[in-house]
Amino acid sequence: MAARLLGSSGFVSAPRTLFALATALLVGLGATNPTSAFAMKIQTVKSPGGIEAWLVEEHSVPLIAMRFAFEGGNSQDPPGKEGVANFLTAMLDEGAGELTAIEFQERMEEIAMRMGFEDSRDSFYGSFETLTENLDEAVELLRLAINKPRFDPDAMERIRGQLLTSLAFAAKDPDRVAAREWFAAAFPNHPYGRPAAGTEESLAAITREDLEAYRKRVFAKDTLKIAVVGDIDAQTLGKVLDRVFGELPEKADLVPIPFVEPKKGGDLQIIEMPVPQSVATFGLAGIPRKDPDFIPAFVMNHILGGGGFSSRLMEEVREKRGLAYSVYSYLQPYQHTAIFAGGVATKNEEIGQSLEVIRAELQRMATEGPTPEELENAKSYLIGSYPLRFDTNAKIANQLLGIMQDGLGQDYIEKRNSLIEAVTLEDVKRAAKRILETDNLIMTVVGQPKNLKVRS
């Protein structure tokens, strides 16, 4: 019921982890209806002002959910100002138009709307939910947040203090450190290698002008994608779109980001931290979303480490050897690179063994591929579980936005399951061989690992 920053009471443990992560990574691939078992009608709405959105009308619950994204994300942070995008996500509801931070927040509560912003490497995301009856005022607050944020000095210093605090906690969190250092090792001299949440120095250097400059460069109509689901019709939505996004510049002014491959040749970095359990991140180059081998690779990853309890990594590392509570892999195509990566956490004494098992499993998949039975099971899961991603307004909106961002078009929804169905054993073997070149594996281990063999 309540946000919990520190500690947690009523501890609930879920041993079967990682579905959330896997699901998040499926956006774009996982949006289709295998049997047309439910009639989800997507409309393309074009506002009088020319702004487009995808809409699914759902009038049975008096809620409206919107998800939108601008291209850019934190890879557009200027050098020396790392963390600008992240800072901005926290500032948009801290006062806008005539409303100060506290006035703005109180209005949001009074009409019970939900609004949040998030940055990734490639995108700046917005999410918005309201009860139908409060649509008008909720839209007004969203309009103000996007077009008229105040960036008052007082609010800026308060948020800066919070961001520095969360950076201090993150610096001691082995999972966060492992992820950050892995990207730094894989992408030296590239925006993807920089710390997305900034550093103490860069956060200290960020000014109001930096936030405003980022907003003006990135928030623009030409890269904007919008998905809406809920209790609203096309005509009403058209007006909403113009109100919220109509004042934005036509074109974004993005710094070009070069395409990059993760560093080759393999690496093992160990970051000392006094924890009993070492946390490891591993990964190498993946496959771009538009590559014909992407879907075979996606199926391969499901079998290897993406499929929760049915995956090979889970079987070998956890079920057979009891070496970890959680072990997983994922395939992530970014806009300017693509990776295959994963993670595991094992007590210091045995982390070396976990990593050896993982390496061996990657090699086995690369040389032998999956068994026919594994392939059938994976397809059967991927096809059959599709409707689970469409059972709430907010989830449908997320799925639609992912498809839009991947440039796949609405007809992808009809095609998707046949693409999975068509994947053959040969396809998966080919994709596995292409990706899983373990000599290029970059491993980052945080903790006090014992008996860890550094490969030359």
Next chain:
Amino acid sequence: MAARVWASLATILAITMTLALAHRLEAQTRERRASEFTLSNGMQVVVVPDHRAPVVTHMVWYRVGAADEPPGVSGVAHFLEHLMFKSTEKLASGEFSRIVSRMGGQDNAFTSQDATAYFQRIAKDRLAKVMEMEADRMVNLRLTEAEVLTEREVILEERRSRVENNPQAVLDEQMNAVLYYSHPYGIPVIGWEHEIARLTREDALNFYKRHYAPNNAILVVTGDVTPEEVRRLAEDIYGRIPPNPEIKPRKRPMEPEQRAARRVEIKDPRAGKPSIQRYYVTPSYVTAEPGEAEALDLLMKITGSGATSRLYQKLVAKDKVASTAGGWYGGSSMDFGKIAVYAVPADGVSLSEVEAAIDAVLADIVANGVTEAELQRAKKSYLAEYIYESDNQATLARRYGWGLVVGRTVEDIESWPERISKVTREDIQKVAARYFDPRRSVTGTLLPVPPEGVEQTRTSAPNGRS
């Protein structure tokens, strides 16, 4: 004068809006109201239809959790939950999840102090199949020595991930241990490390035989089903399992009167920043006098939830003594609830200054109460949250499951929004005065410095491998 009139007009409008919202909400919940019935063997069933997508959430809740463990085997409830995915007479180890996955479903489980729950999310035409498998492992769990020992290692790794690698979690664990003199809520759900390391197959099976039975379970199905369909399937599948006459209502050791404020301090260089938090023992929704738990929920929404809360506004926004501050009330447990407040001091501010600032905020609420505007905002927030949650069938399943497993009724769960609407400022001030009582509390501090004169904490399990 004019401003005053306006203020009260605004208040009236706010109240009207809240009531209007509550009415619409009622219409909404009437439409989706849960159907409830009991099978001939005593298994309770709740069905909440939602026909928007052709999927269902199927959950079985057992009225047993970590607080029901015998002394010395802490963690056995959670251990058993893991082992429920191993072999039965019909299924090989791991087969349960593999079959669910092949059918395009997802499965998982969790353990709390009061409940153990298993669930699958799956296409509706597979409901009978998952029911059959869930019914099978309710009574046919087999377990081999090898799978038990391997899983014990997994749980020790889970404990390291959740607790040992995280000083904040260690503090939470120590504070809970000190918060309860007598009640088992003081023992962590995952168990103490030294006791987990000695758990056996026999411990798990004894616990299983004693607590897993249809008359100690609640079936919750939400999604694209009708109550009639579920009744037919449930009678046919779960109804075949005989009840266990040994099942008795739960009874745990209760707390004596708490008479002393307690303090816990942890020094750990792994803490990123100093922080302070405090827990107060309170009643839960099950044990509170009528209206008290609702008032506590609203009290803590106003005191500590989000950027408009008293703690955030005073400590972070106005006085700038903290970089973050907040609080919450957890009232869903069976025997006790808990209030928490916390803060991270701003640079250059001491923990004692921040603690004094927290105390001043709480004392002000006890002395002067909250404003009508705050109360109305908090109510609206909760009522809206209730509607937002209704968008999600998995969340709905949990709402009913959590309530029923600790002994609340469907009626009770569904009338929550109405009861929240009725809470007054006086009710809130009363529970603040009653429960912001230092004698019911433990205050914990975490300092990012090396411990003095103590050997490094032992972190690996003694005899962890056999």
